[in-house]
Amino acid sequence: MTPEGGSIQVVIELLYLIASVLFILSLKWMSSPTTARHGIWAGEAGMVLAIGGTLLNHGMDYRLIATALVLGTIIGVPLGRVAMTAVPQRTALSHAFGALCVTLVGSAEFYLRSPNISRFMMAVLSLEVILGGLTVTGSLMAAGKLQEVLPQRPLTYKGQNFVNFLLLLGALAIAITLVLHPESRSLFPFMILIALAFGVLLIIPIGGADMPTVISLLNGYAGLSAAAMGFVLNSKLLIIAGALDGSSGLILSIIMSKAMNRSFTNVLFGAFGQVQISAAAGEEARPVRSATPEEAAAILSAANRVIVVPGYGMAVAQAQHKVRELYDALTKRGVDVRFAIHPVAGRMPGHMNVLLAEADIPYDRLIEMEEINGDFPQTDVALVIGANDVTNPAARSDASSPIYGMPILDVDKAHTVMVIKRSMNPGFAGIDNPLYYLDNTLMLFGDAKAFVGSIVRELGGGHS
């Protein structure tokens, strides 16, 4: 290396160091909504420094790089401008893109280096492309299910875990062979193919309710594969970014699996979607009490404290803006309205918060489960909109229930519970909800958006 080339390398490394610090600050500033936007600026600055530094390398084909960067930007801008309701599938798609990048770079490095590749390097490279490959197809499957281009129902068959296990074993066997004989280049594509197939099979048994966990987990895999790529390329920046992303995904997976009362290992090895469908259809029709929008409006306006419990149904019905009108109308009458957010409400971590924030509901009204659960007994009305399993008291009391032990929002302890629901059909997991038959529960049958709209009209607010 010439002395000049050496000093440029030092400059590049220093730029990478600054970028790493900016990335860490970026995540640190995400701790609160007041500083979070600084986090974006730090992240963007770090990214610009890192890419700029990389371009300082000598003898690059700048025209080709620029073309790729422009093309990526053209694809990226619309992906950044999707509707807020489409954020879960956009997130899944971006996990797929990130993993695609890692898998392609890993494969290219293999063909450039093999057979002169150390055993350790080959092992890490295998880890990189296996994790990357399964994340590509897994995330595409998840995005397809969320976008409803693929059937959302979990698909299970006998021996599913066994088949998955065999596939994984096959991929590992090839990886070990390659570690011992890095010259067997013809085996490499098979390892990738198995990883891709594994990703598809991993997501087939996943239903909508498991999506928050699955998306977090895929996020973690994408991060770990990027860290592995950092080992292969000996890039400290990439190792740091991958470790940050990986730990973020794993932390979110742990939070999500706790909120669904699943063990983390159970989730990690893809044994989700195992909630058995109980025989809900055959049960005798128990009486429920229902109410009209007028009655609901009268009860709400007489209340002092109201807690709204949103769920995926609110997102499906696009009811968040009507909910905001209800919030305004009640607040104007002096009613204290807050929102109780269950960690797994919706299809990804934090889904409900984003939708309600989009509808201009102040974030200090959005309260986490642990914080608000103690307040339900002093609450006049708990209004459940499109949430089901996260309010099911059977999770506390009925040891035979598939969701027994799952932490829930204690809405049944409120003086009056009102549940907006299309019909008496059980929720996604197919589990009957005893909440609906309680004496203090009123069922409000109808579309969430239309029903909330009628309540708002009764209260004399809003504009429909």
Add this chain to the structure above:
Amino acid sequence: MNSSSTLINALFIFVLAGFIGFEVIRRVSPLLHTPLMSLTNALDAIAVVGAIVLVGEHKSHLSTVFGFIAVVAATSNIVGGFVITDRMLKMFKSSRPQNPAAKSAAK
């Protein structure tokens, strides 16, 4: 540098960065879990630097093609990730009165 000391260095960095990640991300408000995920996604796309080198060095046809697709995929994550995270964070408003002057001063 011999390869085992390179490996040990890399492992040190990985483990320490993992610890920082856990400590920092544990403190992220659950309110912001969705923007957190889109932000880490954008940061993770720093893998683009590896892909840029592949394209730039032009060592083989395969590596150039793979690198090109990889740069496109990662760049779309960077751009899309930052844009949507910014849009989401702009939406989070507090109900506490905040006069516009103080807001712009905070920037």
